[in-house]
Amino acid sequence: MAFNHKHLIDIREYSADDIMLLLETAQRFKQINERRIKKVPTLKGFTVVNMFNEPSTRTRSSFEIAEKRLSCDVLNFGGSSTSSVKGESLTDTVETLCSYKIDMIVVRDKHAGVPRKIADTVDAHVIDAGDGKHQHPTQALLDLYSIWQQFGHIEGLRVGIVGDISHSRVCGSLIPSLKTLGAHVTIIAPPTLIPLNPEVLGVDEVSLKLDEVLPSLDVVYMLRIQRERLEGAPFPSLREYHMLFGLTKERDALMKPEAIICHPGPINRGVELDSYMADNPARSVILDQVYAGVLVRMAALYLLLGGNEQ
Ligand code: CP
Numbered sequence: 001m002a003f004n005h006k007h008l009i010d011i012r013e014y015s016a017d018d019i020m021l022l023l024e025t026a027q028r029f030k031q032i033n034e035r036r037i038k039k040v041p042t043l044k045g046f047t048v049v050n051m052f053n054e055p056s057t058r059t060r061s062s063f064e065i066a067e068k069r070l071s072c073d074v075l076n077f078g079g080s081s082t083s084s085v086k087g088e089s090l091t092d093t094v095e096t097l098c099s100y101k102i103d104m105i106v107v108r109d110k111h112a113g114v115p116r117k118i119a120d121t122v123d124a125h126v127i128d129a130g131d132g133k134h135q136h137p138t139q140a141l142l143d144l145y146s147i148w149q150q151f152g153h154i155e156g157l158r159v160g161i162v163g164d165i166s167h168s169r170v171c172g173s174l175i176p177s178l179k180t181l182g183a184h185v186t187i188i189a190p191p192t193l194i195p196l197n198p199e200v201l202g203v204d205e206v207s208l209k210l211d212e213v214l215p216s217l218d219v220v221y222m223l224r225i226q227r228e229r230l231e232g233a234p235f236p237s238l239r240e241y242h243m244l245f246g247l248t249k250e251r252d253a254l255m256k257p258e259a260i261i262c263h264p265g266p267i268n269r270g271v272e273l274d275s276y277m278a279d280n281p282a283r284s285v286i287l288d289q290v291y292a293g294v295l296v297r298m299a300a301l302y303l304l305l306g307g308n309e310q
Helices: 016-033 057-068 088-099 114-121 137-151 169-180 210-216 238-245 286-304
Strands: 047-052 073-077 104-109 125-131 158-162 184-188 205-207 221-222 258-262
Touching: 016 137, 016 169, 016 286, 047 057, 047 088, 057 073, 057 104, 057 125, 057 137, 057 210, 057 286, 073 169, 114 125, 125 137, 125 286, 137 169, 137 258, 137 286, 158 169, 158 210, 169 184, 184 210, 184 221, 205 210
Parallel strands: 047 073, 047 104, 104 125, 158 184, 158 221, 184 205, 221 258
Antiparallel strands: none
């Protein structure tokens, strides 16, 4: 199947076939990740710059592992150790990096739109590793992969996304890609964490009451409460939020027997969900999502850099 994308910046530019090709390619890379020697020469000679200007554990580490397992040369760059603190502009920074004849920039930034700006400035491939409140496309891919592995399909599944919808770049990519693959999507949150016009998100339903929706869901996707991005006081206390919207041992009884729990991480234990639910082996796929991060990022690097054409 043809894959005609240079960048992975906006998942809405990807068709159902494109997304399924990425997931199926990730599935093939799973076999490599389960060998004793987990490295292949597929992208030997390609140079990737990981430019992380905002903190990250999962995305940064899994990109680096994915790149190294595909034999890319990797430069980790960004944050307060760069000349951006001396006033160097984004354009000058990426033009400088591209003078080294690099092939790809993986970028995380607190400002929405930075990955697109880089793609418009230089000739390298760009992957958005999370930009402001905008998008996080490889997070959506690893979420889709984890759900697909559990159910064998995504079409027709009822997915509830719970929590901080307004500030979530995870939602920015997950909702449209779930809709592209035919899932039914409900967002569940206090009104202060839902955008004023939720219809622009393209969801099927909006609910203010977790307990009413929980029994119908196949996938319960808990979003992190982003304390660093909350403005004002959208709810009285984290304790009250946990009481009304937290996934607790008591709420386990409301869920379908086969329903699963996802979370992009990092978890605020005792806020979005309690430890009983976060660590529940029958329901939680949170660590499967982390592993899927390596697989889908290998797939994205491989397809964007034309590995399938070699
Ligand atoms: N889910 C996610 O993006 O986690 P990190 O911020 O740790 O990369």
